[in-house]
Amino acid sequence: MSLRRRLRPFISFLLACQLFVLTAYGKPDWPRDTGVQAEAGIVVDMDSGAVLFGQNIHLPYPPASITKLLTALVVLEHCQLDETVEFSETAVNSVESDSGNKLGSVAGDRLSVEDCLYGMLLESSNQAANALAEHTAGSIPDFVEMMNEKIAQLGCTESHFNNPSGLNGDTQYVSAYDMAIIARAAFSNEELLTISSTLSRKLAGTANYPGGITVENENRLIKPDDELYYPSAKAGKTGYLIAAGNTLVTYGEENGRRLVSVILKGQPRQYFMDARTLMEFGFRDFKNIAPAESEGRYVTGEEVLHLDRGDFACQDLMIDPAAVITLPNGASLEDADVTLDALPAEYSERAVGQLTYTYNDRVIGTAFLLAKDGVALPDAPQETPEEGETEPAESVPAENAASPESEGASLSAGATAAIVVLVLAVLLGVGFAAWRYIQHKKEMERLARRRAERRRRLEESGEWEEFERIRAMQKSRRAEDE
Template identity: 55%
Template sequence: MTAFARPDWPSDTGIQAEAGALMDVDSGTMIFGQNSHVEYPPASITKLLTALIVLEHAELSDTVTYSETAMNSVEADSGNKYSLAIGDTMTVEDCLYALLLSSVNQSANALAEHVAGSIPAFVDMMNQKLAELGCNESHFENPSGLNGDTQNVSAYDMAKIACAAFQNEKLLEISSSVSHEIGPTTNNPNGFTVHQEHRLVITEDTASEFYCPEAVAGKTGYLLKAGNTLVTYGEKDGRRLVSVILKGSPRQYFLDGKALLQFGFDRFQNVGIAENETRYVTGEEAVDIGGTSYNPADLMVEEGKVVTLPEEASFGDAELSLEALPEGAPANAVALLQYVYNERKVGQAYLLDKTIQVPAETEPSGGDAAEPGAEDGSGETGSTAQEPEDTEEPTETASVDPEKTDGRFSMKLPKAVIPGVILAVLAALGAGLWMVWIRKRRKEEAEAAARRRERRRQRLMEEGPEAAAEFNRLLEEKKNRSQGRGHRR
């Protein structure tokens, strides 16, 4: 028999920016990377992460006040596009439109204060979110994307952030809008209109070099230090892609973003796993998985998951391995099916036991089979992450006859003593919650460090064998830079 090699993984995008990345939203496959693990200043594409956190922790109808700190915590030359003033108010929704369409830095600060109480506290939430998404090559110092000594992202991490962001329906709705009307402010008594700045999203002239019908939403950025940065979300034939451009040049960075999207849609395909995977779920003989025997008729592959492959490849070209179940796997999961193509991770899905009934609230969602630590960006609204749950104050205590109860005991206290007891209990509860929170943070940091070590290996697989040389080179450069900074001190 003649053995045919799998088709090569295309990489001829021709982008001119220093760094870029293209990721499939549904499979999580890193389709293309160029200097994708090098850290660069992100500029205003930072605001995608800011918006995602705000949507997870605030109501759209909340009122946001532009404080003195929010107005002044910007660089002197960063501007004030709509002459906003201290004391101006807007809804969270209007602030998000100003943030994502017109990149208003003061809106980023005001939203941060509204959600977390202060800008530094919000930045802590940003970096915590990075850890949750498995982004280990990035760090943020402010919610707007303005310059910071350690405010950097890699194209790989920014693609992960963008995938999470654009799976939030409201964020996608806002970021895909062409314009939005905002109500009156101090210096705009008749209100004002914010406009989309992403050329690939707004260009309808088919003769324009910026015409890109696949582009749906995105965010632009620019700083002298960062150059032009760009994130673009695109859809075509049911597929969803995110492209990232870092350290681009004027005008060309839009063409680079367009080139990546069209490269991904034209040269690759998504193939459903459940529709094509017959191993373990067909046949009469029992299958052994992790030391347990299963009837194939009782097993099924998680629906809705895909692998991303070159257009010329077939599902059978992808190599399958059974992985241990990650933390947070569904209760009826038997194993994690992981697919690799030419040493590149291209998708995964859970193998499920149909005989185990899973409560609705724990059934796998669209993002459950993503990389451990990643989230789909759709969080519950409510209080900020730092706030402990509200503690309801007890009402007046009454005596209870033990013979008329189920054996529980209550103590009758004089009314004059009750307030002091309540305060003491609340103080002790508060101190206890604080200690629990500290221990939880320390544990999370230790677990995050362990995950980072494992993901260093995973990233090499996701980008293919050619990433190994780049990865080693970057480690050496980072080590040299650190030694250089130490000498300068």
């Protein structure tokens, strides 16, 4: 067997190794295409906070009745479900003339907070929203102030509300990004989620409906007998104004994952399909990973970390087991970069730092770094959130992404990249040397063929013996000269 044939498997192996290293190091791209037709849309993972897709998510739009999710959240944080709400003249009549009165409410009607919430979230009663606002804050303007304080607390910076119902207002606007933040907070409230996911509910009697009135959920995605039914959609809120178009917030669950989508300035019927498209995209193309199950950075070894709450050896720390990050299918935890940041304003009892995970400059989740049981902590803990309840990240989509700034140490893929480059250099060097050897071998074989052809021609002409005699004389002379 020729040397060339012997080297061929070796060269193939080297090339395969190079391809393997390049393939292993390349991160899967972040999925992008959805085909959403609404002007603005977003889908966010409920648990990690990662923005999976965004379209015009930082532009302001009229929210219409999806405003009522914020109204319900503020009410539930300040009222009990069994409290009695009395409808005032202001609550009944402070609405636009063509906005309707779906509950047939009149001044003097009395319903529980719970019934008002069902009437407001299922059939979008504007009168119920006003009555709840007055009951909670004493007046509608004071309640609106509470609404804006709440969104500021949540971190919303691109939105403002001036009424609790979502009707037209000169300073009533919301971005898809902020609305997703509000929706995550709203659907984290179990009572609100239960109400919003209910298909129908009979309310207590009122002046116009002494025997009670049954309200129906207007979200077609969650109604099994509707042609637009989407099984993974569990709750949500619809909205419509001429200026706002169709708006929709949807909460969905599938295979243990939870998503929230927002549609702004949508078209009739299509806005339900847009919401479904976003949900299917998020469930199909992404997965959640718990860093505590496989993360070794910052929690192994004897290295000492100098943190705000003291100095801690890595081996004395653990990652919040409840935290998750969101990655594209095909990506792994090793593909994510992680930074150790200072603690936020509120943190759990055993937290000493916060890990922020990014993927191609997108925040894909956070996790508290916790001191293990038995490890002394020098200062008193904050009260909220409870241990094991890492606050999910507010992620930035690629079109608006910036490199995150860290107040702590950063572990990234830099070291891995250096090793990969070194390995590639070695493999390329070996491959180049082998290629040069094969080229030299080919040249020698070409010269041998030329000599054989020349000998054949000389033999055919009868000049070979004379040629060999002359070559022998030349060799003899060279030997004498040496």
